[in-house]
Amino acid sequence: MALLEVLNLTKTFGGLSANQDISFSVQEGELVGIIGPNGAGKTTLFNCISGFYPVSSGKVIFNGKNITALKAHETARRGLARTFQIYAASGDLTVIENVMVGCFMRTRSRSKAQAAAEEILNEFNLTGIGDVFVGELPVAVQKRVTMATALGSGPRLLLLDEVAAGLTPNEIEEIMANIRHIHSHLGIAVMLIEHVMELVMKVSDRVMVLDYGRKIADGPPRTVAKDPEVIKAYLGERFVREHQEML
Amino acid sequence: METLKSAFDFSDFPRLDISIAGIIAIFLLVFPLFSHSAFAMATMIQFLMFSVYGMGWNTIGGYGGQVDLGKAQYVGIGAYTTAVLLIRWNIPFWFSMPLGVCLAMAWSFIIGYPLFRLKGHYFAIATIATSLVLMDLFSVWEFVGAARGLEISPIKYHYPDFWRLIFKKDIYYYYVILGFFFVGILYVNGFRRSRLGFQLRSIRDNEEMASSLGINVHWAKIKTYAIATAFVSVVGSFHACYIKNIEPQDTMGLDLSILIALMAMLGGAGSLWGPIIGAAVLIPLKSYLKAWLGGAAGLAGIDLVIYAVIIMLISALEPRGIWGIVEKVRRRRWQ
Numbered sequence: 001m002a003l004l005e006v007l008n009l010t011k012t013f014g015g016l017s018a019n020q021d022i023s024f025s026v027q028e029g030e031l032v033g034i035i036g037p038n039g040a041g042k043t044t045l046f047n048c049i050s051g052f053y054p055v056s057s058g059k060v061i062f063n064g065k066n067i068t069a070l071k072a073h074e075t076a077r078r079g080l081a082r083t084f085q086i087y088a089a090s091g092d093l094t095v096i097e098n099v100m101v102g103c104f105m106r107t108r109s110r111s112k113a114q115a116a117a118e119e120i121l122n123e124f125n126l127t128g129i130g131d132v133f134v135g136e137l138p139v140a141v142q143k144r145v146t147m148a149t150a151l152g153s154g155p156r157l158l159l160l161d162e163v164a165a166g167l168t169p170n171e172i173e174e175i176m177a178n179i180r181h182i183h184s185h186l187g188i189a190v191m192l193i194e195h196v197m198e199l200v201m202k203v204s205d206r207v208m209v210l211d212y213g214r215k216i217a218d219g220p221p222r223t224v225a226k227d228p229e230v231i232k233a234y235l236g237e238r239f240v241r242e243h244q245e246m247l
Numbered sequence: 248m249e250t251l252k253s254a255f256d257f258s259d260f261p262r263l264d265i266s267i268a269g270i271i272a273i274f275l276l277v278f279p280l281f282s283h284s285a286f287a288m289a290t291m292i293q294f295l296m297f298s299v300y301g302m303g304w305n306t307i308g309g310y311g312g313q314v315d316l317g318k319a320q321y322v323g324i325g326a327y328t329t330a331v332l333l334i335r336w337n338i339p340f341w342f343s344m345p346l347g348v349c350l351a352m353a354w355s356f357i358i359g360y361p362l363f364r365l366k367g368h369y370f371a372i373a374t375i376a377t378s379l380v381l382m383d384l385f386s387v388w389e390f391v392g393a394a395r396g397l398e399i400s401p402i403k404y405h406y407p408d409f410w411r412l413i414f415k416k417d418i419y420y421y422y423v424i425l426g427f428f429f430v431g432i433l434y435v436n437g438f439r440r441s442r443l444g445f446q447l448r449s450i451r452d453n454e455e456m457a458s459s460l461g462i463n464v465h466w467a468k469i470k471t472y473a474i475a476t477a478f479v480s481v482v483g484s485f486h487a488c489y490i491k492n493i494e495p496q497d498t499m500g501l502d503l504s505i506l507i508a509l510m511a512m513l514g515g516a517g518s519l520w521g522p523i524i525g526a527a528v529l530i531p532l533k534s535y536l537k538a539w540l541g542g543a544a545g546l547a548g549i550d551l552v553i554y555a556v557i558i559m560l561i562s563a564l565e566p567r568g569i570w571g572i573v574e575k576v577r578r579r580r581w582q
């Protein structure tokens with residue numbers, strides 16, 4: 001049985017279909033990349049799955065249960081964590097406090113939450129900055145704190161929305177190490193929206209492409225990158241020429 | 248057990264803070280033993296009462312960031328519960344006070360449920376509007392004395408009556424409210440690092456992020472609103488026994504609601520010491536203004552103007568109030 005199953009999901013805003021009849025599934029422990037041009041409906045898809053938007057039609061099945069009508073905090077409690085494209089962690093809280101908020105989903109005890117948070121910071125190579133306010137950190141580190149916070153809630157599926165946007169190659173390396181840790185070491189399933197192709201193509205087991213709200217491709221990274229429709233809609237001829245060796 | 252331990256754990260404050268807090272605590276404990284004027288004593292009691300009001304407000308308003316301008320109605324519920332039960336059935340404070348807390352919290356759920364569907368300025372305005380419902384009701388309700396209010400006649404009791412909190416000397420009232428003051432500090436100290444405390448700070452920062460971490464934002468706010476309500480209701484009950492004369496206007500009015508919020512905001516919303524600092528500044532100012540304006544009817548309301556100016560200054564200069572300035576200076580010094 002798949003961990004997540006999305007069936008004929010449609011989301012309209014007024015006349016606009018941000019998601020149009022999208023179906024796919026994610027297996028336990030799988031890492032699925034999602035790419036597509038700006039406005040393709042990627043973030044909207046996350047919002048529908050995680051209960052931030054009510055869907056217009058279709059179904060979301062998670063872990064065998066229909067979660068389509070659940071609110072955001074309810075999907076979170078069932079093991080669905082996410083990060084946000086537009087904001088990072090809470091700036092008024094310190095790094096460890098942020099992660100503890102996540103950990104408090106699993107326990108009432110402060111000492112347990114703190115111990116769990118310290119362990120995650122350790123795994124994320126964020127030790128030493130636990131007591132720094134997140135607002136005072138560089139964006140790249142803030143993004144990693146957000147991921148650590150989401151991880152604190154103990155998810156079975158983690159939705160990451162453009163965690164590498166605007167970062168330097170070195171910073172992307174660090175993020176990639178964190179994602180690998182979540183996926184390979186902890187075995188948590190991940191869905192990853194990303195415009196940074198190097199990252200998506202390297203880490204994904206499978207890549208899904210959205211365009212104008214529709215799913216236009218879904219398959220292994222190499223296959224998807226050679227798909228003429230994907231090249232036309234998103235990647236462009238130049239990308240394929242320049243990334244021959246990667247593909 | 249862990250909760251109790253964390254209430255007494257102040258180890259995350261710098262040593263300087265703990266020393267100053269200790270000195271102030273000792274001063275508060277011994278203050279009545281030194282010779283003092285009745286005015287000074289009355290001002291100190293007011294200071295302690297408003298500190299506790301502010302501590303309560305600080306849970307939802309400070310840590311939770313929900314600017315609540317309607318806390319006075321719950322002061323009124325506490326005060327009226329205690330006064331009515333004492334006058335009609337001779338029921339002592341230590342029974343009526345917890346009952347008042349229960350009634351106030353029940354009412355806070357009824358008010359809080361729809362209220363917290365609103366956000367930001369709409370929320371703040373709605374807290375004002377809903378806070379005046381009870382005051383209007385009590386102003387015409389004969390059972391509770393309507394607009395005249397209620398008076399506890401002390402002649403009926405033998406001084407000092409610890410069960411009913413009827414004393415002749417203010418020093419008794421002083422130590423009772425000082426006890427509540429210390430309990431309040433310990434409670435908030437535990438609260439700020441409890442699960443709910445963390446969740447509220449997360450909500451203040453970003454509600455969407457909070458709900459993505461499994462926090463039921465609406466419910467967390469309602470719960471905390473009820474906690475804040477319990478604080479002010481206790482002081483309301485105390486107020487009834489101490490002042491012995493309660494009216495709808497001064498236990499449930501908008502002035503009181505604004506003053507409560509102002510204490511915490513001026514001193515530092517979302518910090519443990521903030522409400523105490525705010526009360527230490529504002530209560531002497533309030534007493535002074537009252538003495539200065541006296542019965543000058545034409546000037547009535549000028550105190551509200553001054554409070555309004557303070558609110559504007561805080562929001563323009565330092566939303567974190569006096570404590571925010573202290574922390575800023577400190578951090579600059581360390582860097």
Ligand SMILES: Nc1ncnc2c1ncn2[C@@H]1O[C@H](COP(=O)(O)OP(=O)(O)OP(=O)(O)O)[C@@H](O)[C@H]1O
Binds near residue numbers: 013037038042043044
């Ligand atoms: N709350 C909303 N109300 C109205 N329209 C919306 C809303 N959210 C998204 N949209 C619209 O839905 C479409 C898809 O937006 P979405 O944010 O999902 O795109 P995206 O693929 O995440 O793009 P990007 O790569 O720029 O982040 C856009 O046309 C957007 O304007």
Ligand SMILES: [Mg+2]
Binds near residue numbers: 042043044085
């Ligand atoms: Mg997006």
